[in-house]
Amino acid sequence: MPSWIDSANEAGCDFPVQNLPFGVFSKGSEQPRCCSAIGNRVIDLAALEEASVLDAGGDGSVFGEPSLNAFMALGPKSWASVRARLTSLLRKDGDPALRESVALKGKTLVPMDQVQMHMPFQVADYTDFYSAKQHAFNVGTMFRGPENALPLNYLHIPIGYNGRASSVVVSGTEFRRPLGQLKAPDADAPRFGPCERLDFELEMGAVVGTPSTFGEPVSVAEADEMIFGYVLLNDWSARDIQAWEYVPLGPFQAKATATTISPWVVAKAALEPFRAPAPEREKPLLPYLDDPAPRNYSITLETALQPEGQAESRLSQTNAKYLYYSAAQQLAHHTSSGCPMRTGDLLGSGTISGPDKAQWGSLLELSWGGKEPFALAKGGERSFLEDGDTLTLRGWCEGDGYHIGFGECAGKVLAALNAK
Amino acid sequence: MPSWIDSANEAGCDFPVQNLPFGVFSKGSEQPRCCSAIGNRVIDLAALEEASVLDAGGDGSVFGEPSLNAFMALGPKSWASVRARLTSLLRKDGDPALRESVALKGKTLVPMDQVQMHMPFQVADYTDFYSAKQHAFNVGTMFRGPENALPLNYLHIPIGYNGRASSVVVSGTEFRRPLGQLKAPDADAPRFGPCERLDFELEMGAVVGTPSTFGEPVSVAEADEMIFGYVLLNDWSARDIQAWEYVPLGPFQAKATATTISPWVVAKAALEPFRAPAPEREKPLLPYLDDPAPRNYSITLETALQPEGQAESRLSQTNAKYLYYSAAQQLAHHTSSGCPMRTGDLLGSGTISGPDKAQWGSLLELSWGGKEPFALAKGGERSFLEDGDTLTLRGWCEGDGYHIGFGECAGKVLAALNAK
Numbered sequence: 148m149p150s151w152i153d154s155a156n157e158a159g160c161d162f163p164v165q166n167l168p169f170g171v172f173s174k175g176s177e178q179p180r181c182c183s184a185i186g187n188r189v190i191d192l193a194a195l196e197e198a199s200v201l202d203a204g205g206d207g208s209v210f211g212e213p214s215l216n217a218f219m220a221l222g223p224k225s226w227a228s229v230r231a232r233l234t235s236l237l238r239k240d241g242d243p244a245l246r247e248s249v250a251l252k253g254k255t256l257v258p259m260d261q262v263q264m265h266m267p268f269q270v271a272d273y274t275d276f277y278s279a280k281q282h283a284f285n286v287g288t289m290f291r292g293p294e295n296a297l298p299l300n301y302l303h304i305p306i307g308y309n310g311r312a313s314s315v316v317v318s319g320t321e322f323r324r325p326l327g328q329l330k331a332p333d334a335d336a337p338r339f340g341p342c343e344r345l346d347f348e349l350e351m352g353a354v355v356g357t358p359s360t361f362g363e364p365v366s367v368a369e370a371d372e373m374i375f376g377y378v379l380l381n382d383w384s385a386r387d388i389q390a391w392e393y394v395p396l397g398p399f400q401a402k403a404t405a406t407t408i409s410p411w412v413v414a415k416a417a418l419e420p421f422r423a424p425a426p427e428r429e430k431p432l433l434p435y436l437d438d439p440a441p442r443n444y445s446i447t448l449e450t451a452l453q454p455e456g457q458a459e460s461r462l463s464q465t466n467a468k469y470l471y472y473s474a475a476q477q478l479a480h481h482t483s484s485g486c487p488m489r490t491g492d493l494l495g496s497g498t499i500s501g502p503d504k505a506q507w508g509s510l511l512e513l514s515w516g517g518k519e520p521f522a523l524a525k526g527g528e529r530s531f532l533e534d535g536d537t538l539t540l541r542g543w544c545e546g547d548g549y550h551i552g553f554g555e556c557a558g559k560v561l562a563a564l565n566a567k
Numbered sequence: 568m569p570s571w572i573d574s575a576n577e578a579g580c581d582f583p584v585q586n587l588p589f590g591v592f593s594k595g596s597e598q599p600r601c602c603s604a605i606g607n608r609v610i611d612l613a614a615l616e617e618a619s620v621l622d623a624g625g626d627g628s629v630f631g632e633p634s635l636n637a638f639m640a641l642g643p644k645s646w647a648s649v650r651a652r653l654t655s656l657l658r659k660d661g662d663p664a665l666r667e668s669v670a671l672k673g674k675t676l677v678p679m680d681q682v683q684m685h686m687p688f689q690v691a692d693y694t695d696f697y698s699a700k701q702h703a704f705n706v707g708t709m710f711r712g713p714e715n716a717l718p719l720n721y722l723h724i725p726i727g728y729n730g731r732a733s734s735v736v737v738s739g740t741e742f743r744r745p746l747g748q749l750k751a752p753d754a755d756a757p758r759f760g761p762c763e764r765l766d767f768e769l770e771m772g773a774v775v776g777t778p779s780t781f782g783e784p785v786s787v788a789e790a791d792e793m794i795f796g797y798v799l800l801n802d803w804s805a806r807d808i809q810a811w812e813y814v815p816l817g818p819f820q821a822k823a824t825a826t827t828i829s830p831w832v833v834a835k836a837a838l839e840p841f842r843a844p845a846p847e848r849e850k851p852l853l854p855y856l857d858d859p860a861p862r863n864y865s866i867t868l869e870t871a872l873q874p875e876g877q878a879e880s881r882l883s884q885t886n887a888k889y890l891y892y893s894a895a896q897q898l899a900h901h902t903s904s905g906c907p908m909r910t911g912d913l914l915g916s917g918t919i920s921g922p923d924k925a926q927w928g929s930l931l932e933l934s935w936g937g938k939e940p941f942a943l944a945k946g947g948e949r950s951f952l953e954d955g956d957t958l959t960l961r962g963w964c965e966g967d968g969y970h971i972g973f974g975e976c977a978g979k980v981l982a983a984l985n986a987k
Binding site: 361 | 816
């Protein structure tokens with residue numbers, strides 16, 4: 148299905164007409180507003196709405212908002228209708244309303260290199276799961292040996308914890324290396340200083356579009372209907388701060404410095420052709436988590452590191468299909484206690500590592516706890532992140548003659564403040 | 568300092584002119600808006616603002632909003648000026664603008680029994696700490712014995728975890744007993760069903776008024792300036808769900824059903840006369856947590872349980888002064904990683920238990936893990952909460968001839984849904 152916008156039809160383009168992801172952009176000093184993407188262009192959805200060429204079905208302007216939340220809250224019917232309308236406006240043989248209006252094209256299609264991307268939605272609550280079994284196995288093996296690697300509950304429950312919504316930032320945001328309490332194993336007391344074991348975590352994030360009700364659990368199938376789309380997600384982690392703080396209530400400041408997401412939310416509908424079955428169940432799941440439908444996705448995921456002023460080296464390449472629990476299962480579990488979900492909730496998948504070392508999603512794993520520094524293809528090595536490092540996640544699905552991309556999810560580590 | 572409103576001067580009244588807490592109310596079908604309290608009256612702050620008798624210094628209506636967030640964001644100067652103005656309007660010898668206007672009094676002073684109280688503010692992120700040493704000691708003793716009761720990090724770091732903002736509700740909200748995964752110690756696998764060890768947790772909540780900046784830690788003194796006020800907080804807890812889920816990432820669905828707060832936020836300024844020193848430091852604190860000023864408060868706290876259709880029995884009475892870490896220390900620690908705070912952030916203190924059994928803040932402690940059922944003064948006993956139970960927290964400071972009260976923080980447990 149080619150588009151009349153040529154750049155959308157090029158091989159390897161992240162944003163063909165089959166994708167149509169959603170985000171928030173601004174140009175110069177203009178107000179941020181909602182957009183989609185086609186080829187090398189951002190599509191100004193607020194301009195299309197204002198020209199009465201696009202209607203999400205909400206009250207007033209939905210796409211003029213500086214976040215996708217109003218659109219996401221309209222639910223699956225609106226999402227499907229907007230997607231169908233955009234597809235028709237952008238495919239070669241579709242509705243001519245945009246294609247044949249020079250004025251509207253000029254207003255609506257903005258070269259990507261002229262825009263600033265913003266947080267695509269306002270995060271309500273942020274939850275991070277632990278759903279890639281290989282990652283849990285790797286971490287468990289480092290700390291407890293391979294026999295006791297997986298927590299006893301792992302094969303029964305989607306383990307997760309609440310993260311910090313205020314520190315979720317959009318790709319491109321630089322951040323300072325965190326300060327925190329660090330305690331050497333042989334020290335009597337902790338000291339306060341810059342993190343020495345700063346890491347990334349390759350994850351996917353599911354974005355909740357429609358809410359659930361206080362006190363009302365939802366089924367896995369209902370949960371899947373609530374999901375608007377997916378982002379790439381990097382949950383930056385201070386491994387040394389975590390080691391000291393996490394007993395008995397879990398990670399806290401080690402995960403609070405920043406969590407970076409891609410500026411593009413790829414709609415669930417665009418990923419539908421790439422559904423994949425869940426990994427084989429080693430133990431039967433309780434009925435509330437059971438799901439005959441394939442709710443995983445086959446999404447190729449890549450991590451790359453660029454030291455300051457040097458060339459980028461790929462670290463690993465894995466796939467979202469390795470997740471033991473799908474986002475729909477995570478979400479159903481999340482409501483099992485009666486906990487209400489809201490528009491803008493973000494669910495991190497957990498670090499996605501595949502079976503082979505080349506498929507591992509963190510430096511903790513790639514350097515085996517810092518004991519085996521990872522050699523960068525373009526020179527140098529890393530146990531953990533250094534100041535000036537830029538870490539980039541990329542992700543895409545390979546379709547028949549097209550490619551559904553997530554764009555990039557990148558962040559750069561700056562030097563720490565002086566500890567007081 | 569008496570008020571011209573007689574009910575405010577009665578002995579034991581929660582809301583004398585020295586208190587002036589903030590909340591959000593509605594009457595009948597009117598829109599929720601901001602209020603204060605005096606004696607047995609709610610003060611409609613939106614009406615005072617509209618009559619140009621009160622000005623918070625913001626753009627447009629600050630108190631007409633259905634939450635305190637806009638007012639809280641204005642910061643300490645606005646808070647102090649509004650408090651001074653309200654004090655002058657309500658004290659016996661103050662400004663006559665309200666006292667002598669029959670029309671304005673009629674519009675502004677609403678009997679409490681005619682109003683509905685709402686969530687006082689929109690919760691941005693909710694964090695729960697673990698800052699009462701006796702509670703940590705009690706829980707640790709149950710699971711590991713008294714020698715290893717306190718986690719190794721306890722005397723160095725304010726242990727905390729991120730909670731779920733979406734499930735914070737206002738006093739009076741009923742909720743269903745949660746469903747979840749439960750595993751008996753001798754069972755091979757978990758089952759899914761209603762929680763059998765449902766508990767309350769007596770806590771204070773600190774409410775953040777002014778934000779901090781991404782990447783910028785704040786000092787303990789700066790943190791204290793950011794706090795707008797305090798609420799009573801009950802972090803309902805499913806002990807059996809928690810026991811199975813919490814390894815390795817901490818409590819999750821066990822704490823996600825509901826967290827109840829009092830409708831009244833008592834301003835920090837009203838608590839100033841009740842500052843108390845922190846407990847003696849058993850180990851020196853790191854400089855970023857050090858604080859020569861007394862940042863604790865002496866607040867009497869009480870828990871009471873009313874079985875369905877029966878009389879209420881007091882369970883325990885304790886004091887907020889037992890907290891090992893103050894809210895200002897918790898907040899400074901929370902920003903140490905660069906994590907940004909926002910208007911509306913809520914920080915639970917952790918369960919407040921004092922040294923004696925009569926001062927313990929949860930049924931887990933009062934029934935010693937369910938092994939020693941707690942006898943209710945008015946009949947019956949409890950190991951954990953039963954369906955139909957109403958649990959109420961109350962809190963107050965005793966001043967010289969007056970009493971600063973928090974009102975009530977109550978919630979009722981309904982029967983669970985049928986597990987699917």
